[in-house]
Amino acid sequence: MKFSTKETLFDELEERVYYSNIYDDCQRWELIKGLESDVDIRKFWDPKYDWRQMEQLRFGLEEGLDISTYADDRLDWQQMEQIRLGLRDGLKQKLNVSKYLDHRLTPTEMQKIRLQLFDLKRNNIEKERSKNKC
Secondary structure, three states: OOOOOHHHHHHHHHHHHHOOOOOOHHHHHHHHHHHHOOOOHHHOOOOOOOHHHHHHHHHHHHOOOOHHHOOOOOOOHHHHHHHHHHHHOOOOOHHHHOOOOOOOOOHHHHHHHHHHHHHHHHHHHHHHHHHOOO
């Protein structure tokens, strides 16, 4: 389905959200916040996502990230958050994020790996800068 304007999308949302019982109130609120921030809510309006998962997907869209990396309902919202933060913080190569892109890892394990990767990346940048000094 192609949406030409925000109003058309809002009409579709209204029909889908308010006239059906597929969303709870918190999910509806996330969809409305997505509309207000002008993101494509179709990317997270599947009711299989709970409201916290929808929130993480909306945050990613608002940050200009490719949420397809973590738009997986097997991931809980805290796991999604760790992946989103890694993408946002510059670990955009799927190779790096894939090191903790596993729904079997706990959010704490994901965070530890993400921070290690971030530190490694920062150290590599600092080494490159020090090599290029006059």
